[in-house]
Amino acid sequence: MFSILNNSELVKKFKKSDLIIKGGLFLLFFLILVAIFAPILAPYDPNSTSLLARLRPPLGFEKFKVGFLLGTDELGRDMLSRLIYGLRFTLFIALVGSLISMTIGTLIGVISGYVGGIIDNIFMMLVDIQIAFPGTLMALLLISVFGSSITILIFVVGISGWENYARVVRGQVIQIKNEPYVSAAQVAGAKPRRIILLHMLPNIASPIIVLYTFGISNIILLESSLSFLGLGIQPPTATLGSMTGLGRDFLSSYPHICVLPAIVILSIALVFLLLGDWLRDSLDVRLQRK
Amino acid sequence: MRFIIIRTLRAFITIWGVITLTFIATRIAGNPIDNFAPEGLSDEEYNYLMEYFGLNESYFVQYISYFKGIIEGNFGFSYFSFQPVTEVFFSKLPNTLALFGYAFLVSLIIGIPLGIYAAIYRNSILTTFIMALAFTGYAIPNYILAIFAILLFSFTLHLLPTVGLETPYHYIMPVGCLAMSMLAGKIRYSRSAMLDVLNEDYIRTARSKGLSERIVIFKHAFRNASMPIVSILGLQIAGFIAAVVLVEAVFSIDGIGNLIVKAAIFSNYPILQYGVMLWGSIVVLATLLVDLTYALLDPRIRVN
Numbered sequence: 375m376f377s378i379l380n381n382s383e384l385v386k387k388f389k390k391s392d393l394i395i396k397g398g399l400f401l402l403f404f405l406i407l408v409a410i411f412a413p414i415l416a417p418y419d420p421n422s423t424s425l426l427a428r429l430r431p432p433l434g435f436e437k438f439k440v441g442f443l444l445g446t447d448e449l450g451r452d453m454l455s456r457l458i459y460g461l462r463f464t465l466f467i468a469l470v471g472s473l474i475s476m477t478i479g480t481l482i483g484v485i486s487g488y489v490g491g492i493i494d495n496i497f498m499m500l501v502d503i504q505i506a507f508p509g510t511l512m513a514l515l516l517i518s519v520f521g522s523s524i525t526i527l528i529f530v531v532g533i534s535g536w537e538n539y540a541r542v543v544r545g546q547v548i549q550i551k552n553e554p555y556v557s558a559a560q561v562a563g564a565k566p567r568r569i570i571l572l573h574m575l576p577n578i579a580s581p582i583i584v585l586y587t588f589g590i591s592n593i594i595l596l597e598s599s600l601s602f603l604g605l606g607i608q609p610p611t612a613t614l615g616s617m618t619g620l621g622r623d624f625l626s627s628y629p630h631i632c633v634l635p636a637i638v639i640l641s642i643a644l645v646f647l648l649l650g651d652w653l654r655d656s657l658d659v660r661l662q663r664k
Numbered sequence: 665m666r667f668i669i670i671r672t673l674r675a676f677i678t679i680w681g682v683i684t685l686t687f688i689a690t691r692i693a694g695n696p697i698d699n700f701a702p703e704g705l706s707d708e709e710y711n712y713l714m715e716y717f718g719l720n721e722s723y724f725v726q727y728i729s730y731f732k733g734i735i736e737g738n739f740g741f742s743y744f745s746f747q748p749v750t751e752v753f754f755s756k757l758p759n760t761l762a763l764f765g766y767a768f769l770v771s772l773i774i775g776i777p778l779g780i781y782a783a784i785y786r787n788s789i790l791t792t793f794i795m796a797l798a799f800t801g802y803a804i805p806n807y808i809l810a811i812f813a814i815l816l817f818s819f820t821l822h823l824l825p826t827v828g829l830e831t832p833y834h835y836i837m838p839v840g841c842l843a844m845s846m847l848a849g850k851i852r853y854s855r856s857a858m859l860d861v862l863n864e865d866y867i868r869t870a871r872s873k874g875l876s877e878r879i880v881i882f883k884h885a886f887r888n889a890s891m892p893i894v895s896i897l898g899l900q901i902a903g904f905i906a907a908v909v910l911v912e913a914v915f916s917i918d919g920i921g922n923l924i925v926k927a928a929i930f931s932n933y934p935i936l937q938y939g940v941m942l943w944g945s946i947v948v949l950a951t952l953l954v955d956l957t958y959a960l961l962d963p964r965i966r967v968n
Contacts, residue, residue: 499674499677499678499681500681502674502678502681502948503678503681503682503685505947505951506678506679506682506944506945506947506948506951507682507685507940507944508905508906508943508944508947509906510905510906510909511905511924511936511939511940511943512940514924514925514928514936515686515689515690515928515936515940516689517928518927518928518929518931518933518936519689519690519692519931519933595805596906598805599805599807599906599910602807602910602913603909603910603913603925604925604929605925605928605929618807618808618811622811622914625811625814625815625819626818626819629815629819632811633811633812633815636808636811636812639805639808640803640804640805640808643803643805644803647802647803
C-alpha cells in the first residue's frame with residue numbers, strides 16, 4: 375500500500391509539473407512545518423492578553439507596535455501566534471478527521487463490494503441516508519446535542535464524508551473482484567481478510583489517497599465554517615474559523631483581525647485542493663485509460 | 665414499473681432513516697429539556713414543560729407520536745416561542761427563498777453560457793479566464809468571499825450596505841456571494857456536458873451537411889447537452905444548505921439558515937429536526953425525480 379508513496383513515477387511527474395503545483399506543494403510543506411513547530415515558532419502565548427497593546431495593526435501600518443509582526447486583536451493577543459496555533463489546530467482536526475472518515479468509508483466500501491447481497495444493500499441504504507443528511511446540518515445537530523469540544527468536533531467532521539469513500543471503494547472492489555489475481559488468491563485458499571488487505575487494497579489505493587486529499591480540504595472548510603458560526607471550539611482557544619468569525623465585528627476599523635485568518639484558511643484549503651487535483655491526474659492512470 | 669416502485673420505496677426508506685437518526689441524535693444525550701431550560705426552574709414549571717413537549721413519555725412512545733405527528737402534519741413546537749415549527753419556518757422562508765432564488769438565477773444566466781463558450785473555444789484566453797473563475801468559486805468558501813466583499817464594497821468604497829435585506833441594494837452582495845459558489849459547478853458541468861456532445865457523430869454529420877455553426881451548436885449540441893445539465897442542476901439545488909447558512913450568518917439575514925444555527929446554539933431540537941427532515945426530503949425527492957426522469961427517457965436504466 376505504501377509503495378505508492380515512494381512511487382518514482384510520481385517524483386518524475388512532480389519534476390515535470392507546473393510552477394503552480396510546485397509552489398502549492400512547497401507552501402503545503404511550509405504550513406505543515408509551521409504547524410508542527412508552533413510552540414517554537416510562535417513569539418507569544420496565543421492566549422496571553424495585553425491591555426497596552428490592543429488592536430494594533432500589522433507591520434507597515436500606522437500605530438504598529440514593535441514585536442507584534444501581524445498586529446494584535448481586541449484583547450491584545452498576538453495575531454501571529456494565534457494564527458500559528460490556529461493553523462496547527464485546524465490541520466490536526468483535518469488530518470485526524472479525514473483519517474476517520476477514510477477508515478469508516480473504506481471499510482464499509484470493501485465489505486459492501488466484496489460480500490455483496492443484502493449487506494451491500496443495507497450499507498448502500500446507509501450511504502443514501504448520509505447523502506440526504508447534509509454534513510453541515512448533521513454537524514450542527516450533533517454539536518447542539520453533545521456540546522462542542524475537540525473530541526466532538528473531530529468526531530463530527532470525521533463522520534462527514536465517509537460516504538464518498540464507501541461509494542468509490544465499493545465500485546473499485548466490484549470492478550477488480552473478478553480479476554485473475556484475485557481468483558488466483560481465492561483458489562490458493564487465501565482468507566478474505568488476506569485477499570482484501572494484500573491483494574485488493576494496494577490496487578485501489580490511488581483513488582482513496584486522492585479522496586483523502588480532497589477530504590482534508592473539505593474538512594478544513596467544514597471545521598472553519600462551524601467555528602465561524604460559533605459552534606466550534608469555544609474561546610479563548612485559537613482556531614482559524616473562530617478568529618474569522620469573532621473578527622467580523624471589527625471588520626470596519628481593524629480588518630486585519632478578520633482578514634488574516636481568512637487568508638490562512640483560504641490558502642490551506644486551496645493547497646490541499648491543488649494537491650488533490652494533481653494527485654488525481656498523476657495517480658489515476660487506471661481511470662484515465664478506461 | 666418495477667424499477668419505479670423499488671426506487672420510490674428506497675427514497676421513502678431513506679427519508680425514514682433520516683428522521684429516525686435525527687430523533688435518536690436528539691435523545692441520545694439525555695433529556696432535551698436539561699439543555700434548553702433556564703437554571704432555577706421550579707419542579708412545577710419543569711414538569712409543566714416536560715408534559716407540554718411530551719418529554720415525560722418513554723423514548724419509544726415519543727418516537728411513535730413524533731411519527732404520527734409528521735403524518736398528520738404536526739412537526740412539534742419550538743422549545744422557546746412555543747409556536748408550531750412549521751409556522752416559525754414559514755415566517756423565515758421568504759428571505760431565504762429570495763436569496764436562494766436570485767442567486768440560482770444569476771448563476772444560471774451567467775454560468776451556462778460561460779460553460780458552453782468554454783466547451784466550444786477550448787483554447788481561447790477567455791476560456792482560461794472562465795475556468796479560473798470556476799476554480800475560484802469552487803475553492804473560496806463563500807463566507808470568506810463575503811468578508812472580502814464587505815471589506816471592499818462597504819468599508820472601502822462605501823457603496824453597499826452590509827446587514828439585512830431591506831432594499832434591492834442589500835441583495836447585491838449576499839446574492840453575489842451565493843451565486844459565486846453555485847457558478848463553479850454550473851460552468852464545469854455545462855462545459856463537460858457540451859464537450860461530450862460535441863464529440864458525437866451527429867454533430868459531425870450536421871457540420872458536414874453544411875449547417876451553420878450556430879445551428880449546430882444551439883439546435884444540435886445544446887439540446888442534447890441540456891438533459892444532463894438539467895439533472896445536475898436539480899441535484900445541485902439540494903447541496904447548498906451550507907452555503908445558505910453561512911451567507912445568512914455573515915450578512916445577518918433573518919432566514920432559515922440563521923434560524924437553524926440559532927436552534928443549534930440553543931438546543932432547540934424541534935426546529936433542528938424539522939430543518940434536517942425538510943432538507944433531507946428535498947435531497948431525496950430531487951434525486952428520485954432525476955432518476956425517474958432518466959428511467960422514463962432511457963430504457964436501459966429501467967431494465968437494470
